[in-house]
Amino acid sequence: xxxxxxxxxxxxxxxxxxxxxxxxPTPGGYLSMTDGENTYPRVKLxxxxxxxxxxxxxxxxxxEDGTEYGMIAxxxxxxxEQKALIRQELSRLYFMPxxxxxxSAKMKMGFMEFEVDTDLGPRSFRxxxxxxxIRWLTPALDRRVQLTDCDGNRYxxxxxxALDKKSRNxxxxxxV
Amino acid sequence: xxFEDLPKEIRARFEERGILGLKECVKSDMLPDGTFGILWxxxxxxxxxxxxxxxxxxxxxxxxxxxxxxxxSFDLLPIKDLGKCKVERYFxxxxxxxxxEGEEPRELLKFSLGAANEINxxxxxxxxxxxxxxxxxxxxxxxxxxxxPPPPPPxxxxxxxxxxxxxxxxxxxxxxxxxxxxxxxxxxxIVILISAAFGLLSPYVGTKVLYDNVLQEGDPWYGQxxxxxxxxxxxxxxxxxxxxxxxxxxxxxxxxxVTYDLKTKIFASLQRLDMGxxxxxxxxxxxxxxxxxxxxxxxxxxDILPFCVINIATLIGITIILFLLxxxxxxxxxxxxxxxxxxxxxxxxxxxxxxxxxxxxxxxxVSQVSxxxxxxxxxxxxxxxxxxxxxxxxxxxxxxxxxxQLQNMQATxxxxxxxxxxxxxxxxxGVGGTMILQDNGFTxxxxxxxxxxxxxxxxxxxxxxxMSTELMRCIDSAERVFEIIxxxxxxxxxxxxxxxxxxxxxxxxxxxxxxxxxxxxxxxDLSLKxxxxxxxxxxxxxxxGKSTIVNLMARLYDVKEGTITIDGVNIKDIAIxxxxxxxxxxxxxxxxxxxxxxxxxxxxxxEASDExxxxxxxxxxAHEFILKLPNGYETRIGADGQDLSGGERQRVSIARAIxxxxxILILDEATASMDTVTERKIQEALSALQQGRTTVSIAHRLxxxxxxxxxxxIEKGDMVEYGTHEELIRQKGVYYKLYMLQAEASKQIALAx
Ligand SMILES: Nc1ncnc2c1ncn2[C@@H]1O[C@H](COP(=O)(O)OP(=O)(O)OP(=O)(O)O)[C@@H](O)[C@H]1O
Ligand SMILES: [Mg+2]
Numbered sequence: 036x037x038x039x040x041x042x043x044x045x046x047x048x049x050x051x052x053x054x055x056x057x058x059x060p061t062p063g064g065y066l067s068m069t070d071g072e073n074t075y076p077r078v079k080l081x082x083x084x085x086x087x088x089x090x091x092x093x094x095x096x097x098x099e100d101g102t103e104y105g106m107i108a109x110x111x112x113x114x115x116e117q118k119a120l121i122r123q124e125l126s127r128l129y130f131m132p133x134x135x136x137x138x139s140a141k142m143k144m145g146f147m148e149f150e151v152d153t154d155l156g157p158r159s160f161r162x163x164x165x166x167x168x169i170r171w172l173t174p175a176l177d178r179r180v181q182l183t184d185c186d187g188n189r190y191x192x193x194x195x196x197a198l199d200k201k202s203r204n205x206x207x208x209x210x211v
Numbered sequence: 212x213x214f215e216d217l218p219k220e221i222r223a224r225f226e227e228r229g230i231l232g233l234k235e236c237v238k239s240d241m242l243p244d245g246t247f248g249i250l251w252x253x254x255x256x257x258x259x260x261x262x263x264x265x266x267x268x269x270x271x272x273x274x275x276x277x278x279x280x281x282x283x284s285f286d287l288l289p290i291k292d293l294g295k296c297k298v299e300r301y302f303x304x305x306x307x308x309x310x311x312e313g314e315e316p317r318e319l320l321k322f323s324l325g326a327a328n329e330i331n332x333x334x335x336x337x338x339x340x341x342x343x344x345x346x347x348x349x350x351x352x353x354x355x356x357x358x359x360p361p362p363p364p365p366x367x368x369x370x371x372x373x374x375x376x377x378x379x380x381x382x383x384x385x386x387x388x389x390x391x392x393x394x395x396x397x398x399x400x401i402v403i404l405i406s407a408a409f410g411l412l413s414p415y416v417g418t419k420v421l422y423d424n425v426l427q428e429g430d431p432w433y434g435q436x437x438x439x440x441x442x443x444x445x446x447x448x449x450x451x452x453x454x455x456x457x458x459x460x461x462x463x464x465x466x467x468x469v470t471y472d473l474k475t476k477i478f479a480s481l482q483r484l485d486m487g488x489x490x491x492x493x494x495x496x497x498x499x500x501x502x503x504x505x506x507x508x509x510x511x512x513x514d515i516l517p518f519c520v521i522n523i524a525t526l527i528g529i530t531i532i533l534f535l536l537x538x539x540x541x542x543x544x545x546x547x548x549x550x551x552x553x554x555x556x557x558x559x560x561x562x563x564x565x566x567x568x569x570x571x572x573x574x575x576x577v578s579q580v581s582x583x584x585x586x587x588x589x590x591x592x593x594x595x596x597x598x599x600x601x602x603x604x605x606x607x608x609x610x611x612x613x614x615x616q617l618q619n620m621q622a623t624x625x626x627x628x629x630x631x632x633x634x635x636x637x638x639x640x641g642v643g644g645t646m647i648l649q650d651n652g653f654t655x656x657x658x659x660x661x662x663x664x665x666x667x668x669x670x671x672x673x674x675x676x677x678m679s680t681e682l683m684r685c686i687d688s689a690e691r692v693f694e695i696i697x698x699x700x701x702x703x704x705x706x707x708x709x710x711x712x713x714x715x716x717x718x719x720x721x722x723x724x725x726x727x728x729x730x731x732x733x734x735x736d737l738s739l740k741x742x743x744x745x746x747x748x749x750x751x752x753x754x755x756g757k758s759t760i761v762n763l764m765a766r767l768y769d770v771k772e773g774t775i776t777i778d779g780v781n782i783k784d785i786a787i788x789x790x791x792x793x794x795x796x797x798x799x800x801x802x803x804x805x806x807x808x809x810x811x812x813x814x815x816x817x818e819a820s821d822e823x824x825x826x827x828x829x830x831x832x833a834h835e836f837i838l839k840l841p842n843g844y845e846t847r848i849g850a851d852g853q854d855l856s857g858g859e860r861q862r863v864s865i866a867r868a869i870x871x872x873x874x875i876l877i878l879d880e881a882t883a884s885m886d887t888v889t890e891r892k893i894q895e896a897l898s899a900l901q902q903g904r905t906t907v908s909i910a911h912r913l914x915x916x917x918x919x920x921x922x923x924x925i926e927k928g929d930m931v932e933y934g935t936h937e938e939l940i941r942q943k944g945v946y947y948k949l950y951m952l953q954a955e956a957s958k959q960i961a962l963a964x
Contacts, residue, residue, distance in 0.1 A: 063315025077315075085302065100927050131303040132247070142687065155246040156265075160325075166571060186325025189303045208564050209571070 051095065051105040053112040058120050066124055068095060068104070075104055080124055086172055086179065089129075093121065132158070134182065134192045137202035146185065153190065160184040169209040171195075180210065214253075220280055221251055224262055228285070230255070235336050237329035241304070241321040242283070249280065250320060254336045259293065261286040261320065288319070296337040298330060300731060305330075309337075327728075385508070385689050388473065392465050399457060399465065403517065406453035407524040411532065413446045414663040422656025457517070470509040473692065477505060480696045504688035511685040519678050522671035529664050529671075536661050537653060540643055544665060547635055548672060554628060555676035563680060565617045572613055576606040632669055636662055702769050708786035714793040714874040715778045716743035716905035718764060722773035725763060733759050734928045736773070741921075743778075746906040748916030750949065751925035757909045758799055760925070761877045764907065765794045777875075795873035797881040799909075801860045808837055809844040811863055815871035823870060830896040831866035832889050833859070857884035865893060869900060878908040882915055894918060913953050922946060 055071045058078075068075045075097075083092035083106070093107045110118050138150040138157075147162040161184060162168050168183040180192040195203060195210065214222065214233040225233065236253035242263045243250075253260040264282040294311030296319070304323055307330055308316040322330055424432040425439045432439070533541035583590055583599045590599055643658040718741040725734040733756045741747045749757050762768055763775060766782050775782050782790060795815070803811050812824050819827075824844065828834045836859055840846040848855060855863065861884055868876060876897075882890040897906075898918055910916050922939055924932035924946050932944050939946040 061315055063317060065315060127301070129302045130245075142683070153247065155241075156248070158247045184325065186323070186327075188323045188325050208567050 048108075049103065049105045050108050053107070053109075056105075056107070058117055060120060065098075066120065070105065078104065080121065080128060082125065082129065085129055089125070090122075093125070131189055131191050134190045136199060137205045140205040149182070149184070151190070160186075160188065165206075165209045169206050171210060180206070182206075217251075218280075221262070224280075224282060224285075225253065225260070230260065233260070235333055237326075237333050239320060239322040239326040239329060241323060241326075243320065245321055247323075248283070250322075252320065252330075252333055254290065254333060257290060258287045259290055259319070259337070261288075290337065293319070293337065296334060298327070298334070300324075300327075300728075307333075381686055381689050381693060384693060385511075385685075388469050392469065395465055399517075400520065402453055402457045403521055404524055406450055406457055407521050407528060409446060409450035409453060411525065411528045413443070413450065414667065415532070415660060416443055416446055418663050419656045419660040422659055423654050424656075427656075466509060470505060473508060474505050476696055477692060504692050507685060507688040508692065511681075511688075515678060515681055515685070518674065522674045522678075526668070526671040526675070529668050532664055533661065533668075536657050536664070537643070537646070540639055540646075540661060543642065544635065544639065544668070548668070551631070551669065551672045552676050554631070555673045556679060558624065558628065559677045559680050562617075562621070565613075565620065569610070569613050569617055572606070572610040576603070576610050579603055579606050632666070636665065639665060702766060704787045705784045707784070709780050709784045710786050711778065711780065711789045711793070714789070716874045716903075717741070717776075717778050718875065718905065718907075719776045719779075720760075720763075720773070721776070723763065723770045723775060724772035725759060725768065725770050727768075732771075732928060734763070734770075737925075737928065737930050738773075739923055739930055739933070741905055741907060743905055744903050745920040746908060746918055748919035748922045749907065749909045749925060750911070750913065750916065750922060750946065753911075755925045756928045757925055758879050759928075761796065761879055761907055761909065764875075765796055765877060766790055792871075793874045794877065795868035795871045795875070796877045797861070797864050797868045797879065798877075799879045799883075801864045803848050803855070803860060803863060805848065807842075807845045807847050808840070808863060811848065812866045812870055815867055819870055824866075827866040827870035828862075830869050830893075830900060831862045832892045832896065833862035833866050836862070858886075858889065861885065862889075862893070869897075873904075875905045875907070878906065878910075880909055880911070883911065887912075887914060890915060913950055924949075 057069050058066050061067050065077050068078045077098050079096045079098040081094040081096055090110045095104045132153040132155050134151045134153055136152040140147055140149050147165045150159045163185045172179040172181055178194045178196050180195040182190040217236055233253040233255050239250040239252055242248040248265050251262040263284050264280050266278045267281050293309040296309045299306050299308055306321045307319045309319055310316040424430045646653040720737055720739045723734055723737045726732045751757050763770055809824050812827055813819050828837055837844055865881055882893055923930050932939055932946050
């Protein structure tokens with residue numbers, strides 16, 4: 036009985052066979068996919084678990100309407116150059132600035148005004164309601180912290196414990 | 212921004228290249244290489260200009276820091292080579308791409324989500340306008356009038372300078388709320404000052420007069436102990452009376468009125484705002500806090516402000532008295548004041564951080580409790596009681612730890628600070644005692660009085676130090692409150708609204724485009740006509756945008772492009788009151804207010820009689836189940852131990868719409884949670900009432916739409932099919948497939964039976 040249920044659930048996934056799929060870059064910088072007979076001239080990639088399993092469960096979709104063509108369960112069995120291609124595309128889609136230091140964070144008239152250093156250079160932004168917008172991705176599970184500014188831009192702190200003490204003190208009280 | 216409004220240095224960069232006018236120029240925030248920077252993007256008739264650079268902060272002594280633009284590159288692209296431009300949104304960034312017919316999209320620029328609004332302004336000028344191509348032969352060559360492009364909608368966004376000016380005036384506005392109470396306030400302040408003066412007087416009487424007069428041989432007051440005690444009591448009584456009077460003035464008269472005014476104002480402005488405001492995530496969070504903020508302001512006015520005034524007055528008074536008693540000692544003590552102030556302020560900040568952490572931990576714990584209570588059904592269903600307990604104890608343990616830490620800190624830090632005041636007192640006693648012994652006119656009474664006043668000095672300092680952080684909090688709160696009061700709703704009545712008390716009910720959507728978030732169009736170029744008195748059914752996959760279409764018809768949101776007209780009048784021009792009265796919606800998410808069933812039905816027309824309410828309930832097939840409720844129509848929903856089922860709620864809300872008797876009735880999955888028999892009954896009642904009424908009905912179950920005159924099939928924000936049932940069946944398209952699928956299912960059921 037249990038066995039049976041497992042099987043039907045598996046059947047839901049539309050997994051792509053790493054042996055038959057190939058991705059090729061298009062001149063415009065997008066990706067196309069061939070899977071056996073089928074070719075898809077432009078596909079969109081989408082991570083199902085963007086933070087915790089960035090290299091697994093990657094959905095391949097129609098860029099126009101988002102219908103799923105299939106899912107790559109894991110990048111590992113793919114050939115190296117395919118992996119590189121997919122990684123490059125994913126890093127473009129999921130690009131998020133990384134905060135390396137917090138220069139200043141001051142509550143000013145209802146906003147928290149940040150001046151931070153990111154991997155893309157210095158940046159200042161304003162944040163509303165810091166207790167909601169500075170948060171662990173998952174409390175207790177890992178040390179990544181996400182900041183969301185008042186425009187909806189997101190910034191990642193890859194390891195809050197690894198920040199220098201001055202930077203950390205500035206956000207410490209808000210981390211629940 | 213139009214060219215003239217650009218910062219001077221930016222305008223100069225364009226002008227030095229011979230570009231003397233731009234139709235639009237916006238500021239974006241990422242450079243072509245993907246790093247942060249400044250990118251000015253301009254368009255004119257022929258070219259798209261990209262001016263990129265970095266902003267450099269120049270700190271100047273005594274003047275506000277200025278930012279200077281440092282150019283890194285300049286680029287221009289002919290617009291006619293671009294093709295169709297659109298925004299592609301990613302996880303945390305977005306980019307503008309252009310796509311030529313038959314070619315792949317090409318990236319023009321990257322930006323962070325904050326710049327999306329600006330970029331959207333630009334899109335208007337990049338051949339993205341529909342319908343215009345045919346009339347003007349392409350936007351690139353079209354020689355438009357001076358005001359060619361439509362002005363951007365006046366949105367809530369303001370320039371940085373404006374914001375700053377606004378902030379400065381917050382304090383002034385906060386005080387401005389007291390304008391109507393000026394006379395009361397002046398009286399109040401006089402009372403406060405007198406009371407503070409008496410408070411200052413009592414130690415003088417209590418100590419100085421006692422030692423230097425009453426107990427001093429040879430003084431006219433010598434030995435008058437009884438009189439002295441009477442005097443002391445008198446002073447105390449007067450000062451107590453004054454305190455009571457001041458409480459009454461402020462606590463009972465002024466502050467409640469002001470906060471009442473404020474809360475009413477907030478509530479009224481919340482009602483004024485459009486749906487977009489409520490669904491916008493950030494403002495949603497803002498709203499949740501607004502009542503806390505009003506409360507915060509109340510405390511500011513009732514508690515903090517008056518005590519602050521008293522404390523400042525006391526501080527000044529004490530300082531004066533100390534100098535009068537002994538200038539040398541006073542000078543010694545005064546040096547200490549700023550030191551104490553900063554120590555207290557530092558402590559307040561430190562403890563506030565600690566308290567804040569304790570508060571966050573506590574609210575995490577509490578919300579975990581309330582979550583499991585409301586979700587108890589699920590917890591039980593999945594047998595997760597144990598996990599929930601574990602989760603709770605983790606939260607609770609963390610809270611316990613921080614509470615303990617806080618208490619330990621408090622238990623050690625405050626006595627340590629107390630020690631400081633002890634040292635100060637010792638120093639004063641030492642120096643003062645020496646002075647008395649040297650006998651240069653300084654008396655024992657004066658010394659005792661001096662130390663008494665000295666001890667009175669600490670608490671105002673502490674209070675004022677504490678105040679300065681408190682004040683910041685209140686300004687924050689006031690900011691948020693005023694922000695809500697000042698928000699200009701996007702859906703606004705036009706300046707000259709057309710009054711249409713009785714609509715006919717023709718609805719027409721022309722090339723409508725709509726998006727909740729920039730760059731993610733939900734409705735793309737949709738045209739649809741509903742004739743008065745007709746019933747139009749809308750079908751389509753979930754998430755296709757059906758609800759969005761009807762929300763647009765009811766003007767809960769405004770279209771981004773295209774027009775919606777009712778009886779030939781643009782709905783933006785129809786008086787909102789008339790529009791709302793004539794359009795009734797039974798929406799997909801049913802909301803019933805706390806109150807009786809009858810109240811809920813009567814919501815649309817409070818003056819409706821009881822008979823009308825019952826008749827409406829009957830038409831909605833709700834009458835029978837309502838009678839079965841413990842208190843009939845007077846059953847309180849949510850209270851009385853009574854909750855309604857999904858289908859029952861739907862029927863109450865249909866009754867509400869029937870009672871409203873609108874010319875246009877919108878049913879968004881209104882009967883989805885009901886069995887087909889009940890649904891049929893409602894439909895019959897509705898079609899009897901439907902004479903001359905326009906009905907738009909959304910349904911997944913096609914049987915719901917069997918009475919529809921026309922059917923519209925929506926797919927991904929576009930209308931793919933439109934016609935009568937027969938026409939669509941003959942067309943053998945999407946509708947046909949859907950119909951066969953559902954018919955198949957019912958056939959199988961029939962066979963099984
Ligand atoms: N307030 C909102 N903010 C952002 N996106 C929204 C909002 N409301 C709806 N959407 C999105 O708009 C799209 C269309 O939603 P809509 O509610 O119109 O669908 P629908 O056709 O009524 O679907 P259903 O049949 O499930 O009711 C969905 O993709 C949804 O995620
Ligand atoms: Mg819907």
